[in-house]
Every structure is written in C-alpha cells, then in structure tokens.
Amino acid sequence: MYNYILKRILLMIPTLFGAAFLVFFLLRLIPGDVCELRLAGTGLYADPAEIELCQEKLGLNQPMIVQFFDFLIGIVTFDLGESMWTGKPIFYEMGLRFELSLQIAIMATITSIFIAIPLGTISAIKQDTWIDYVVRTFSIAGIAIPSFWYGILIVLGILIFTQSWFGEPWMPPLDYVPIWVDPWRNLSQLIWPALATGYRYSAVATRMTRSAMLEVLREDYIRTARAKGLLEKVIINRHALKNSLLPVVTVIGIEFAFLMGGLVVTEQVFNLNGLGKLFVDSVMSSDYAMTQALVMVVVMVFVFTNFLVDIMYAWLDPRIRYA
Amino acid sequence: MAKLLEIQDLQTLFYTSAGTVKAVDEISYDVEEGETVAIVGESGCGKSVSALSILRLIANPPGEITGGKINFMGQDLLQLSDREIREIRGRDISMIFQEPMTSLNPVLTIGVQLTEAMEFHLGIDTEEAENRAVKWLEMVGISEPRRRLKQYPHHFSGGMRQRVMIAMALCCEPKLIIADEPTTALDVTIQAQILELMKDLSSRLGVALIVITHNLGVVARYADRVNVMYAGKIIESGTAHDIYHKPSHPYTLGLLHSVPRLDQPRKERLKPIDGQPPDLTKLDNGCSFRPRCSFLIDKCENHYPALEQVASGHITACWEREKLIQEHR
Numbered sequence: 001m002y003n004y005i006l007k008r009i010l011l012m013i014p015t016l017f018g019a020a021f022l023v024f025f026l027l028r029l030i031p032g033d034v035c036e037l038r039l040a041g042t043g044l045y046a047d048p049a050e051i052e053l054c055q056e057k058l059g060l061n062q063p064m065i066v067q068f069f070d071f072l073i074g075i076v077t078f079d080l081g082e083s084m085w086t087g088k089p090i091f092y093e094m095g096l097r098f099e100l101s102l103q104i105a106i107m108a109t110i111t112s113i114f115i116a117i118p119l120g121t122i123s124a125i126k127q128d129t130w131i132d133y134v135v136r137t138f139s140i141a142g143i144a145i146p147s148f149w150y151g152i153l154i155v156l157g158i159l160i161f162t163q164s165w166f167g168e169p170w171m172p173p174l175d176y177v178p179i180w181v182d183p184w185r186n187l188s189q190l191i192w193p194a195l196a197t198g199y200r201y202s203a204v205a206t207r208m209t210r211s212a213m214l215e216v217l218r219e220d221y222i223r224t225a226r227a228k229g230l231l232e233k234v235i236i237n238r239h240a241l242k243n244s245l246l247p248v249v250t251v252i253g254i255e256f257a258f259l260m261g262g263l264v265v266t267e268q269v270f271n272l273n274g275l276g277k278l279f280v281d282s283v284m285s286s287d288y289a290m291t292q293a294l295v296m297v298v299v300m301v302f303v304f305t306n307f308l309v310d311i312m313y314a315w316l317d318p319r320i321r322y323a
Numbered sequence: 324m325a326k327l328l329e330i331q332d333l334q335t336l337f338y339t340s341a342g343t344v345k346a347v348d349e350i351s352y353d354v355e356e357g358e359t360v361a362i363v364g365e366s367g368c369g370k371s372v373s374a375l376s377i378l379r380l381i382a383n384p385p386g387e388i389t390g391g392k393i394n395f396m397g398q399d400l401l402q403l404s405d406r407e408i409r410e411i412r413g414r415d416i417s418m419i420f421q422e423p424m425t426s427l428n429p430v431l432t433i434g435v436q437l438t439e440a441m442e443f444h445l446g447i448d449t450e451e452a453e454n455r456a457v458k459w460l461e462m463v464g465i466s467e468p469r470r471r472l473k474q475y476p477h478h479f480s481g482g483m484r485q486r487v488m489i490a491m492a493l494c495c496e497p498k499l500i501i502a503d504e505p506t507t508a509l510d511v512t513i514q515a516q517i518l519e520l521m522k523d524l525s526s527r528l529g530v531a532l533i534v535i536t537h538n539l540g541v542v543a544r545y546a547d548r549v550n551v552m553y554a555g556k557i558i559e560s561g562t563a564h565d566i567y568h569k570p571s572h573p574y575t576l577g578l579l580h581s582v583p584r585l586d587q588p589r590k591e592r593l594k595p596i597d598g599q600p601p602d603l604t605k606l607d608n609g610c611s612f613r614p615r616c617s618f619l620i621d622k623c624e625n626h627y628p629a630l631e632q633v634a635s636g637h638i639t640a641c642w643e644r645e646k647l648i649q650e651h652r
Contacts, residue, residue: 219425220420220422220425220426221425221426221427221428221429223380223420223426224418224420224426224427224428224488224491225428226380226412227378227380227412227413227417227418227420228412228413228417228439228440228443228491229409229410229411229412229413229414229440229443229444230409230413230439230440230443231409231443234439234443238431238435238439239428239431242430242431243428243429243430316430317429317430318429318430318475318477319429319475319477322475322477322478
C-alpha cells in the first residue's frame with residue numbers, strides 16, 4: 001500500500017513538468033504580449049521604445065528558455081511572482097478566489113455524489129420501469145440545460161417564493177465571506193451555485209453508476225449472493241455497490257478538478273469572484289505570469305484529485321491494494 | 324428413502340428477440356434424501372436453467388418459470404413468497420457454481436462471504452459465525468483457516484476457491500446442494516479432488532446432491548441416478564449403472580461413444596454426435612433429436628416420444644428403444 005502511494009506521488013512530477021512546458025510555450029504562441037495590449041490594445045499609437053521598456057521590466061525581452069527556467073524555479077520555490085497586468089502578487093490575487101472556488105467545487109461534488117449514487121443505483125435496480133425513465137430524464141436534463149440557466153431559475157425562485165411566503169423577497173448575500181468568519185452567511189450565498197452545478201455534473205455520474213450497477217448485477221457473484229438467500233438490500237449495498245463504484249469515482253474526480261477552474265459562467269450569474277473569472281481575464285490581457293500560475297494550480301488540483309481517486313481505487317478494490 | 328425434492332412438469336421459458344426459448348420443457352424428476360442425482364447433457368440443453376429454476380434464480384425478464392411444481396419438504400417452491408423462498412435459499416438448498424473465479428465477490432473477504440449467510444439464516448453473531456467458518460474451511464481442506472478468513476478471493480487458486488464455495492454451500496447445513504458444473508473450470512487433477520470432497524462431505528453429512536455436468540465420467544463415479552437432458556427435456560433417466568451399461572436412447576448412446584473410456588481397451592476412435600443441438604425457439608411436435616438420429620423412423624417426424632419404462636426405474640423417450648436395446652447389448 002505505501003509503495004503504491006509513493007509510486008503515485010512520484011508519477012506526479014513528470015505530469016506537472018509536462019503541463020508547465022505546454023502552458024508556457026502555448027501561451028506565447030498567442031500574438032501580442034501584455035505590454036502591447038496595455039499600451040496599444042485600445043487602438044492608440046504607442047511608442048515602440050515604451051513597449052520595449054515595459055517588456056524589459058517584465059523580463060519578456062529575455063530568451064524564451066531563460067524565461068522558462070525562471071518559471072520552473074518559481075514553481076519549485078513557490079514564488080509565482082506578480083501579475084503582469086495589475087502588478088500585485090499572484091498569491092494575493094488568487095487567495096480568496098481559490099478559497100471560494102475550492103469551496104464551491106467541494107460542495108458541488110458532494111451534491112453531485114448525493115444525487116448520482118442513489119439515483120443511479122435505483123435506476124439500475126428498476127431498469128426499464130417508470131422510475132428508471134424518470135431518473136434518466138432527470139439526469140439527461142442535467143446535461144442538456146446549462147448551469148447558468150439553473151442559476152437564473154434558482155435566483156428567481158428564491159425571490160418569488162420568499163416574497164409569497166414571508167411577504168418580502170430575500171436575496172442570498174452578494175459579497176463573499178470565508179466560511180470560518182460567518183458560516184451561515186457563507187453557506188447561504190454558496191449553496192445555490194453549488195446546487196446548480198452539482199445537479200448539472202451529477203448527470204454523467206448518475207449514468208455511470210447506472211450502467212456500472214447494471215453490469216455488476218449480471219455478475220456471477222451476485223447470483224451467488226442471491227443463492228445464499230441474502231436480502232436484496234444487502235446484495236445491493238454490500239455486494240454490488242462497492243464493485244460498481246470504480247468508474248463512478250473516476251468521473252467524479254475529473255469533474256471535481258474541472259469545477260476548480262471551469263465555472264466561468266456560473267460565477268457570473270451568481271456574482272462570484274472565483275478562479276474562473278480570473279482565468280478568463282488573465283488570458284484576455286495576455287498576463288502570462290497569472291495564466292501560467294492558474295493553469296499550474298488547476299493542473300495540481302487535477303493531479304492531486306487523480307491521486308485521491310487512485311487511493312479510492314485501492315480502498316475499493318483489494319486486487320489493486322495487494323498488487 | 325423419503326423423497327426430498329419432487330419436480331413435476333417444470334417449464335422455464337426465455338422471451339428473447341429471436342423468439343420464445345423453451346429452455347426447460349416439462350421435466351420431472353425426484354431426489355431422495357442423501358442421494359446424488361446427475362443431470363447430463365450438452366451445453367445449451369437447459370440443464371443449468373433447470374437447476375436455477377429450483378431456487379427461482381432465473382432473471383425475470385427475460386426468463387420465466389411458466390409451469391410445474393417443485394415440491395420440497397412438503398411445500399411447492401414455486402408458490403412461496405419472495406421472503407419464504409429467500410429463507411430456503413442457502414439455508415435448506417444451496418448452490419455451487421461453475422466458475423469459482425467469478426462466483427466469489429472480488430471486493431469482500433472470504434470471511435465476510437462465508438459468515439453472512441450463517442448470520443442471516445442461523446441468527447448467530449459474527450464471532451460465532453467466524454468460528455464455524457473456520458471449522459468449515461478446515462473440513463474442505465483449507466489450511467490456516469483463521470488467517471484465510473481475512474483474505475480476498477484473488478489470494479486463492481481456482482481449486483481453493485471452489486473449496487471455499489463448497490464450504491459456503493455447506494455452512495448452513497442444507498438438505499440439498501445443487502452443483503452447477505462444479506468442476507468444468509478446473510484442471511483435471513483438481514476436478515477429481517473437488518468431486519471426491521463433495522461426495523465425501525455429502526455422504527458424511529447426509530446432504531442430497533444434484534450435480535449438473537456434461538462429463539459422463541463424473542456421472543459414472545459419483546451419481547446414484549442420472550437424468551439425461553436434450554433440448555430442454557429429459558430423454559432418459561435411470562441409475563448410473565443403467566445409463567452407462569444399458570443406454571436406451573440414441574442420444575445417450577452417442578454421448579457414451581463420444582467420451583474416452585479408460586476402463587476398456589481402446590478398440591475404436593471416438594464417435595462424435597453429428598450435427599448441432601436444435602434451435603430451442605424452433606421446436607416442432609416431432610422428436611427434437613431426429614436430425615442427428617440414426618434410428619429415425621416416420622413416426623419421429625410428428626410425434627414426440629413419451630417417456631416409457633424399459634426396466635424398473637429406467638425410462639427413455641424413444642420410439643425405437645426396443646431396436647436400439649437389441650442392437651447394442
């Protein structure tokens with residue numbers, strides 16, 4: 001088991017290096033750098049000398065390979081430098097946004113798990129009955145309808161129902177406070193985007209649970225369990241569920257990592273200042289330092305999530321644990 | 324001896340897109356207490372389905388038990404509620420399956436899989452169930468059983484897993500064990516060990532056995548009575564001695580000729596049965612074996628032969644049984 005974990009940790013290093021390499025060089029393929037955009041982006045004339053001065057200040061005039069090594073050293077020493085656009089430290093810019101995105105990602109993933117596993121299981125047990133059709137329609141609707149639309153529905157729904165029940169409309173708070181400062185206020189703001197995205201991302205996991213469960217229910221060992229006279233609920237919970245969770249864990253892991261940087265539109269609808277918005281802004285302004293840092297953060301989340309998924313695998317399946 | 328199980332006119336159908344498959348077509352046989360009964364036939368003749376039907380383990384859909392009676396200790400298993408049949412499964416009648424590699428749950432320890440049925444059926448606590456599990460593992464010849472309880476199926480070889488399956492089948496001390504091709508997936512040397520173990524334990528504990536097999540060697544050695552199945556029907560039934568030495572159906576004869584005999588000098592080459600088993604969705608009123616039969620007469624085209632007695636306790640379904648018996652004795 002410890003060897004397994006150690007192997008997984010060592011495997012993270014080449015992945016991170018590859019990601020750093022790709023993001024660094026791909027970013028620089030986009031024409032125009034942050035200095036050109038800032039000084040001449042609005043169509044005004046800019047003095048080439050001034051642009052050069054700016055590039056020199058940010059180190060953009062140095063050979064690519066030197067810049068790349070600076071970037072690598074920055075990653076290893078956890079010194080990501082300053083944003084090229086605002087000039088503020090990257091850690092400062094990311095700070096609260098990372099916290100907020102992480103919290104939403106965790107809450108949305110939990111929502112998604114609580115929707116996907118029970119519904120997928122029921123749908124498989126009741127295959128081809130009306131229950132199965134209802135669950136499948138519900139989860140297809142989750143994929144088909146964009147989450148910002150749920151967002152709008154939820155916000156309108158809260159306004160309308162609080163209006164009719166309490167006489168005056170109630171709005172979730174608009175400004176973010178960390179959960180340890182005011183948990184109630186924090187949750188009453190973030191629960192809604194978490195529900196909207198959690199529902200949306202539960203769809204794939206629900207279908208995955210259903211198909212994995214259907215497959216497992218046809219296995220010989222399920223027949224053995226039935227032949228022992230066990231209760232159906234024991235057969236499902238003890239014999240089938242653990243076997244069918246392997247592919248579901250993978251899907252949920254990938255979704256969690258995606259939620260960390262990919263909630264651009266949902267953040268807009270709920271007026272949240274998360275990583276997604278920062279990501280888009282930094283790409284738009286060719287802020288290499290910020291974009292690179294953000295990509296590396298998301299990659300690290302991906303790698304770490306995959307690591308957790310691998311650990312879960314080993315926990316679920318003794319054949320991996322003892323291999 | 325008293326009758327333990329009486330199967331009467333059992334019929335199991337599968338509704339598939341290709342048509343209705345008569346997997347088991349009105350078969351009847353008895354099992355007496357402590358007796359070993361073999362069901363023999365080619366792949367796809369309905370022998371496994373007939374076994375699974377006894378405990379109502381046929382997946383519905385696509386399968387359905389559409390008729391007959393299965394009397395076991397004074398009650399018709401087909402009339403029981405889901406709860407009542409669950410109390411029979413694993414308690415009074417247990418099963419051993421063909422594939423020991425896939426019949427045990429890969430993510431649960433042997434201990435859990437052994438004790439859960441005892442806890443459920445016998446109402447004993449985990450500790451007591453584990454003690455009994457250790458005893459049963461010892462009895463099926465697994466060394467260091469206490470340590471083995473914490474291991475997973477992938478730690479065991481095929482033969483060892485089948486021993487665990489046997490321990491699982493025995494652990495609630497059932498009256499009847501149905502073994503569905505228990506040795507097909509094992510090496511030949513292991514096959515003999517497993518059969519010996521089953522025979523030994525069943526006679527020691529007085530458990531009746533239904534052994535489903537296509538291996539006539541198994542039949543000769545271990546069974547008291549033999550039912551030969553073809554295309555969903557029993558076509559011959561008798562003692563192992565009758566079937567082996569006085570076969571009275573062309574199909575049984577064909578089966579015997581297609582098995583290597585070690586107890587007789589090798590005079591001739593093996594003779595396989597020509598042709599393929601029939602499509603079970605397209606059976607007509609005639610004898611289902613007639614396309615492959617060398618005793619074919621006109622009557623076989625339109626009339627399925629009834630099971631008739633050829634000797635005491637020996638029945639066969641063939642119009643030409645007299646001719647066959649004369650030619651082959």
